[in-house]
Amino acid sequence: MRxxxxxxxxxxxxxxxxxxxxxxxxHVQRSGKHHLSAQVIEQLVDARRDLAxxxxxxxxxxxxxxxxxxxxxxxDTYLSLPVLRDLVTGPAAVLSPMELxxxxxxxxxxxxxxxxxxxxDLLPDGRPSVRTVRKRIRHGLGHLYRHGTPSPTRRxxxxxxxxxxxxxxxxxxSSGVPLVRARLAMTxxxxxxxxDEYMFIRILQSYETVFTxxxxxxxxxxxxxxxxxxxxxxxxxxxxxxxxxxAGLLFTLLATMDPSAFRHFRDFTExxxxxxxxxxxxxxxxxxxxxxxxxxxxAFGSVPVVLEExxxxxxxxxxxxxxxxxxxxxxxxxxxxxxARLERAHQRxxxxxxxxxxxxxxxxxxxxxxxxxxxxxxxxxxxxxxxIGTDLTTAEVRHAxxx
Ligand code: HEM
Numbered sequence: 090m091r092x093x094x095x096x097x098x099x100x101x102x103x104x105x106x107x108x109x110x111x112x113x114x115x116h117v118q119r120s121g122k123h124h125l126s127a128q129v130i131e132q133l134v135d136a137r138r139d140l141a142x143x144x145x146x147x148x149x150x151x152x153x154x155x156x157x158x159x160x161x162x163x164x165d166t167y168l169s170l171p172v173l174r175d176l177v178t179g180p181a182a183v184l185s186p187m188e189l190x191x192x193x194x195x196x197x198x199x200x201x202x203x204x205x206x207x208x209x210d211l212l213p214d215g216r217p218s219v220r221t222v223r224k225r226i227r228h229g230l231g232h233l234y235r236h237g238t239p240s241p242t243r244r245x246x247x248x249x250x251x252x253x254x255x256x257x258x259x260x261x262x263s264s265g266v267p268l269v270r271a272r273l274a275m276t277x278x279x280x281x282x283x284x285d286e287y288m289f290i291r292i293l294q295s296y297e298t299v300f301t302x303x304x305x306x307x308x309x310x311x312x313x314x315x316x317x318x319x320x321x322x323x324x325x326x327x328x329x330x331x332x333x334x335x336a337g338l339l340f341t342l343l344a345t346m347d348p349s350a351f352r353h354f355r356d357f358t359e360x361x362x363x364x365x366x367x368x369x370x371x372x373x374x375x376x377x378x379x380x381x382x383x384x385x386x387x388a389f390g391s392v393p394v395v396l397e398e399x400x401x402x403x404x405x406x407x408x409x410x411x412x413x414x415x416x417x418x419x420x421x422x423x424x425x426x427x428x429a430r431l432e433r434a435h436q437r438x439x440x441x442x443x444x445x446x447x448x449x450x451x452x453x454x455x456x457x458x459x460x461x462x463x464x465x466x467x468x469x470x471x472x473x474x475x476x477i478g479t480d481l482t483t484a485e486v487r488h489a490x491x492x
Contacts, residue, residue: 110275118211121281123357164365169276186302193295195261198229232338280357300368307375314409319420326427333434362457370395376473377407407476
């Protein structure tokens with residue numbers, strides 16, 4: 090409250106005062122967005138009414154933070170995606186999606202190690218055991234290593250030992266760009282105060298960033314196919330497959346979440362579900378127009394903007410592929426390999442997601458109002474490139490090890 094008042098006074102005196110993004114975010118991390126006091130909400134609403142119109146970032150930040158108050162709470166605002174996304178998309182992008190995806194995971198590991206040593210008091214309830222933190226460090230560093238971050242080679246980390254904790258913290262990648270550090274510091278707004286929600290939010294954000302990269306790779310592949318650059322297109326599809334395959338370890342990391350903590354904080358996340366992820370569906374749509382049954386299901390009903398695009402019959406990789414099959418069939422083998430690999434990576438992603446949801450959710454319904462696990466099981470039958478007729482089956486896909 091004090092920080093908000095100082096900021097408002099600064100504005101009134103025409104002194105340039107920076108909105109206390111980090112202080113406000115830390116307050117939310119100590120109380121939970123669902124439990125903000127009426128006084129704090131009032132101050133934030135006033136700030137938005139009086140000043141946010143002059144500042145686009147502040148508007149986006151407050152629209153996310155006040156989503157529950159405004160009745161606009163959904164997946165994007167829960168994850169602060171409107172505040173994060175322009176780091177990697179559009180003309181002002183300062184990072185590649187894969188770089189941001191890695192920084193978000195590094196931030197989780199930093200949060201874990203510092204909590205273990207009592208160096209912060211954020212999301213203070215339900216701290217994990219030392220054993221669980223060790224597992225998180227192992228999976229998290231393994232993931233970063235697969236993304237090309239130089240990682241110390243030790244495999245049996247004991248983060249509870251102060252010197253090892255410092256070694257881990259020193260090894261974690263961080264951004265040298267102040268803008269990126271500032272955005273990271275203002276984009277975890279948990280609904281409650283349970284420790285594991287921090288990791289949950291960051292992993293969803295990291296996946297969303299990967300999906301953003303997938304949309305870019307798929308669009309580039311389509312562009313190259315239309316320019317008859319089949320080798321280039323195959324390269325873009327291979328990039329997309331690699332990104333999805335590497336991201337698989339994030340589910341392993343998330344599987345260390347305490348299911349009872351998850352069930353507790355999800356009491357307050359009703360209405361925000363990844364079924365509303367526009368980039369996941371946009372990627373699917375760039376690969377091929379989904380069959381009518383899927384378009385008319387909650388899968389696309391939850392993303393009206395993308396559904397509209399699908400109804401306008403936009404160009405897809407499947408269509409471009411079928412055109413090449415008619416005109417230059419000799420070009421297809423390189424493409425077939427890349428498409429099959431991407432299809433497999435996507436199937437495997439869905440399969441691991443389904444296993445994780447089974448473990449965390451049991452027979453509860455989804456926060457996006459589907460039946461939950463049965464909905465995800467049905468999704469396993471969908472294929473990105475169903476219109477081409479690749480013969481991959483669910484049975485070919487190995488279930489990832491979540492232990
Ligand atoms: C505790 C972990 C998770 C559980 C229990 C879970 C559960 C679910 C459920 C039940 C649905 C169906 C829609 C609904 O009613 O909400 C769903 C959909 C979805 N989830 Fe998750 N999820 C988890 C983690 C993740 C993560 C980390 C991501 C990565 C972004 C993700 C991405 C998706 C996507 C993209 C869909 C839409 C699938 C489609 O419509 O085809 N989920 N999830």
